[in-house]
Amino acid sequence: MPAEPSVLLSVPQSLSRSRTSASLDLLRRLFRTRFGGIGLIILVVISALSAFAPWFASNGPMDLGSPALQPPSWQHPLGTDSLGRDVRSVLLYAGRSSLTIGFCAAAMAFLIGGTIGAMAGYFRGAVAAVLLRVTDLFHTLPAIIIVLFSVSLMGSSFWLQVAAVALAIWPIEARIVYGQFITLSEREFVLAARAVGLSTFHIIFREILPNALPTVIVQVSLDASTAILIEAGLGFLGLSDPTMPSWGEMLNRGQEFLELAWWMSVFPGMAICIAVLGFNLFADGVTEMFNPRASAVAPKLEG
Amino acid sequence: MSLSPAGPPLLSARDVKVHLRVHRRIVKAVDGVDLDVYPGQCVGIVGESGSGKSTLGRAMTRLLPNVEIAELSGSVRFCGDDVLAMSSETMRALRRHRGLSMVFQDPLSYLNPTLRIDRQLAEALRHLGDRRAVQQKSAELLQQVGLDDSARILRLYPHELSGGMRQRVLIAMALAPDPQILVADEPTTALDATVQYQVIQTLRRLNKERNLAMLIITHDLGMVAELCDQVYVMQGGKIVEAADVFTLFDAPQNAYTASLLAAARRLHQTKVLGSAATP
Amino acid sequence: MSTPILSARSIVKSFGGRSWFGGAGNARRAVDAIDLDVNEGETLAIVGESGSGKSTLARMLLGLIKPTSGEVAYYGEPMGAFTAPDWATFRKAVQPIFQDPASSLNPRMRVDTTLSNVLLRHRLATRDTLAAEITELLASVGLDAAQFHDRYPHQLSGGQQQRIAIARAMAVRPRLIIADEPLSSLDMSVQAQILDLLISLKSSRNLGLVLISHDLNVVDAISDRVIVMYLGKVVEAGPTRQVLGNPANDYTRSLLAAKLVADPHLARERRLAMDAAVASKSRQTPTPDVQGASQ
Numbered sequence: 103m104p105a106e107p108s109v110l111l112s113v114p115q116s117l118s119r120s121r122t123s124a125s126l127d128l129l130r131r132l133f134r135t136r137f138g139g140i141g142l143i144i145l146v147v148i149s150a151l152s153a154f155a156p157w158f159a160s161n162g163p164m165d166l167g168s169p170a171l172q173p174p175s176w177q178h179p180l181g182t183d184s185l186g187r188d189v190r191s192v193l194l195y196a197g198r199s200s201l202t203i204g205f206c207a208a209a210m211a212f213l214i215g216g217t218i219g220a221m222a223g224y225f226r227g228a229v230a231a232v233l234l235r236v237t238d239l240f241h242t243l244p245a246i247i248i249v250l251f252s253v254s255l256m257g258s259s260f261w262l263q264v265a266a267v268a269l270a271i272w273p274i275e276a277r278i279v280y281g282q283f284i285t286l287s288e289r290e291f292v293l294a295a296r297a298v299g300l301s302t303f304h305i306i307f308r309e310i311l312p313n314a315l316p317t318v319i320v321q322v323s324l325d326a327s328t329a330i331l332i333e334a335g336l337g338f339l340g341l342s343d344p345t346m347p348s349w350g351e352m353l354n355r356g357q358e359f360l361e362l363a364w365w366m367s368v369f370p371g372m373a374i375c376i377a378v379l380g381f382n383l384f385a386d387g388v389t390e391m392f393n394p395r396a397s398a399v400a401p402k403l404e405g
Numbered sequence: 406m407s408l409s410p411a412g413p414p415l416l417s418a419r420d421v422k423v424h425l426r427v428h429r430r431i432v433k434a435v436d437g438v439d440l441d442v443y444p445g446q447c448v449g450i451v452g453e454s455g456s457g458k459s460t461l462g463r464a465m466t467r468l469l470p471n472v473e474i475a476e477l478s479g480s481v482r483f484c485g486d487d488v489l490a491m492s493s494e495t496m497r498a499l500r501r502h503r504g505l506s507m508v509f510q511d512p513l514s515y516l517n518p519t520l521r522i523d524r525q526l527a528e529a530l531r532h533l534g535d536r537r538a539v540q541q542k543s544a545e546l547l548q549q550v551g552l553d554d555s556a557r558i559l560r561l562y563p564h565e566l567s568g569g570m571r572q573r574v575l576i577a578m579a580l581a582p583d584p585q586i587l588v589a590d591e592p593t594t595a596l597d598a599t600v601q602y603q604v605i606q607t608l609r610r611l612n613k614e615r616n617l618a619m620l621i622i623t624h625d626l627g628m629v630a631e632l633c634d635q636v637y638v639m640q641g642g643k644i645v646e647a648a649d650v651f652t653l654f655d656a657p658q659n660a661y662t663a664s665l666l667a668a669a670r671r672l673h674q675t676k677v678l679g680s681a682a683t684p
Numbered sequence: 685m686s687t688p689i690l691s692a693r694s695i696v697k698s699f700g701g702r703s704w705f706g707g708a709g710n711a712r713r714a715v716d717a718i719d720l721d722v723n724e725g726e727t728l729a730i731v732g733e734s735g736s737g738k739s740t741l742a743r744m745l746l747g748l749i750k751p752t753s754g755e756v757a758y759y760g761e762p763m764g765a766f767t768a769p770d771w772a773t774f775r776k777a778v779q780p781i782f783q784d785p786a787s788s789l790n791p792r793m794r795v796d797t798t799l800s801n802v803l804l805r806h807r808l809a810t811r812d813t814l815a816a817e818i819t820e821l822l823a824s825v826g827l828d829a830a831q832f833h834d835r836y837p838h839q840l841s842g843g844q845q846q847r848i849a850i851a852r853a854m855a856v857r858p859r860l861i862i863a864d865e866p867l868s869s870l871d872m873s874v875q876a877q878i879l880d881l882l883i884s885l886k887s888s889r890n891l892g893l894v895l896i897s898h899d900l901n902v903v904d905a906i907s908d909r910v911i912v913m914y915l916g917k918v919v920e921a922g923p924t925r926q927v928l929g930n931p932a933n934d935y936t937r938s939l940l941a942a943k944l945v946a947d948p949h950l951a952r953e954r955r956l957a958m959d960a961a962v963a964s965k966s967r968q969t970p971t972p973d974v975q976g977a978s979q
Contacts, residue, residue: 289787290782290783290784290787290788291787291788291789291790291791293743293746293748293780293782293788294780294782294788294849294852294853295790295801296748297746297747297748297775297778297779297780298775298779298802298805298806298852298853298855298856299771299772299775299776299805299806300801300802300805301805304801304805308793308801309790309793312790312792312793313790313791313792315792453871453872453873453874454841454842454871455841568734597733597734597898598733598898598899598900598939598942598943599733599938599939599942600733601942601944602941602942602943602944603942605944624871624872625872625944626872626946627944627945627946628944630944630945630946630947630948630950630951631944631948631951650948651948651949654946654947654948654949664873665872665873666946667876668872668873668875668876668877669872669946670946671876671879671880671905672872672875672876672879672899672901672902672905673901673943673944673945673946673947
């Protein structure tokens with residue numbers, strides 16, 4: 103693996119020691135990347151806004167009291183929709199389900215895909231052959247097909263949506279984790295751990311996995327943005343849980359009124375874009391942190 | 406061997422400083438270095454990791470990697486012109502013809518894995534223009550570095566060559582622009598002992614037969630003893646001792662130099678075993 | 685004559701031999717039918733260049749990979765027949781040290797965590813005695829625990845990293861250490877220090893040592909017996925004095941001829957002698973490069 107420039111020049115690294123200052127150090131490094139800090143801020147802000155929706159919304163998501171199809175005004179900064187709901191309020195509450203589905207689906211994909219990838223990468227041989235073929239099978243089926251299939255079979259309550267999306271994206275996670283485990287299990291500190299008789303459990307979870315984390319974090323982040331997009335697609339097609347508002351569902355509702363009430367579609371659309379942007383920038387930032395050659399931070403001196 | 410050199414130095418560094426910014430701290434990688442390389446001379450810069458020798462070599466050839474530079478000062482005069490101050494075009498022209506060439510440590514990283522050797526050499530020989538001239542010169546260059554089977558080697562990809570051959574190809578590419586000085590950073594560290602010895606002898610032959618000046622950057626005192634006429638010892642960004650090779654090994658003035666020599670002698674048995682001078 | 689700690693009989697390791705349609709395919713023998721014995725307290729050096737198969741051999745001796753054929757035995761017990769308790773015993777008795785100290789330590793683990801994992805796994809310390817054991821272990825490799833115990837590998841120099849790797853190996857009080865090029869990645873002055881450390885540990889604990897190295901100087905300094913490997917086979921073996929002083933094999937001779945010495949006078953003498961020899965005999969020196977081009 104190519105060395106960091108400072109390693110090439112044998113320059114000493116930072117000296118922060120304890121666990122808390124090591125985390126702060128990581129945060130500092132994230133903010134030093136071009137956009138990683140911005141990505142993190144975006145995610146924190148939209149998560150906070152959604153989580154604390156009651157504080158920021160003027161009405162509940164189901165309050166139908168206001169006049170319908172009003173353009174943005176002081177009273178309703180984002181307008182009202184066809185049912186007379188305040189768009190801003192619905193947006194915030196919808197954010198809860200969209201973001202939660204995104205996070206949960208990514209986490210579930212990591213659990214399924216990560217386990218499969220780790221086992222294939224560490225144990226190799228026949229185990230790997232079988233697991234990889236299963237992974238390939240799911241990988242070749244388009245995400246939309248899998249999701250539509252599951253939802254039409256099993257319905258669209260919250261957890262079923264999460265499971266459907268996770269089912270669509272776990273193969274990517276599996277491949278990434280597999281690749282990491284293949285390379286890391288050849289590293290000498292893993293050989294040393296085997297030679298000293300440490301248990302397989304310890305080797306996988308305490309030795310290899312922490313070193314695979316940067317790559318995994320990036321992938322989970324990207325998976326979350328994919329999950330949000332898939333969920334938006336489900337909502338747009340009218341297949342999401344009707345009892346919970348979501349950004350996709352708002353887009354669905356706004357479709358009919360595209361000419362009359364553009365604010366019903368534009369704002370949820372923007373919300374989705376911002377969320378996806380946040381995850382992607384964060385992922386880029388983490389990549390940059392651990393792979394400095396991938397960026398050109400300082401001016402080159404090459405003549 | 407070392408005679409007092411006549412005429413002006415080919416490459417002359419004065420008070421070179423390279424200060425890098427790493428995680429909010431300033432690291433003085435190179436802190437005021439003076440250095441001279443005369444035509445036809447082989448100069449060695451010896452130091453351990455962290456001494457700044459690699460940074461110095463890269464600063465002198467303007468090939469520093471992507472790190473934040475807090476300060477880059479001093480002068481590096483090549484035939485009178487300051488390399489650090491000249492424009493990019495002038496530097497590029499220098500690299501292409503009769504200037505400085507650099508050879509790095511890990512040949513696999515510096516050769517394009519998707520191109521055959523003949524294509525890569527042709528890149529370096531673009532200034533010749535004519536295809537036949539390029540082919541002829543390529544074969545010639547490979548022979549100069551001891552790769553006699555040049556026709557076969559030109560058709561190979563880098564991964565099909567052994568480490569020693571790759572390193573020699575890199576040297577051949579560095580020789581293509583007919584440089585006046587070759588700067589080599591740990592040119593044999595990644596190689597096996599027998600191959601290392603051959604590459605060192607190749608470098609020596611190029612130095613003596615073609616009068617090609619060399620600046621060898623290494624941590625290996627054995628290589629310095631084999632190859633160099635003049636030696637600079639570097640520690641913590643500064644030159645702590647400079648002498649001709651015999652004086653340095655026989656009568657080091659500086660305590661750090663003495664400790665390096667002691668360590669080398671601890672490892673190297675200096676009796677040359679009887680059957681060594683064969684086959 | 686007591687049983688050797690480790691003995692290998694006709695071990696072979698092939699790579700890339702399997703093919704879905706049967707047949708041997710393109711099998712390459714990294715290790716080609718090697719016999720060797722390592723006795724208690726003895727230092728055996730395995731000399732070879734890249735492609736000689738020495739690292740593969742080391743991994744088979746450590747039980748990290750299985751031989752394609754042949755058997756490695758620990759005090760006469762074949763590894764193929766080991767039960768779980770046998771492995772536990774073996775793992776405490778034979779430990780590795782690798783070439784690149786940076787990569788032989790987990791980059792995300794502190795020094796004390798690395799050592800405590802080992803100590804706790806083999807019940808060599810309890811939670812209460814852990815700190816004291818770690819302090820002693822670090823002291824035995826020349827490091828001050830107060831300063832180093834909470835460092836991460838990237839905060840250590842190459843020499844310090846290698847000392848930690850040695851401390852980890854020594855933690856289980858092994859009888860035999862298998863060191864694969866332990867000095868090659870280190871600076872020269874640090875090499876001398878680590879070499880001295882290995883020598884002192886060896887004598888104070890009656891440790892056996894299998895030292896794999898391409899550096900004949902180091903081999904000469906520390907080993908009792910030598911085997912020379914080339915392309916997976918043993919080409920010469922015997923007591924160090926004899927093999928290095930009076931080599932019988934051409935390959936061994938070429939390795940000796942390539943040895944660099946830190947003495948410009950000797951270097952010059954040797955060059956003059958070689959030039960004279962070449963001039964008078966006008967014989968071509970075979971270059972290993974050309975032979976090894978297909979690797």
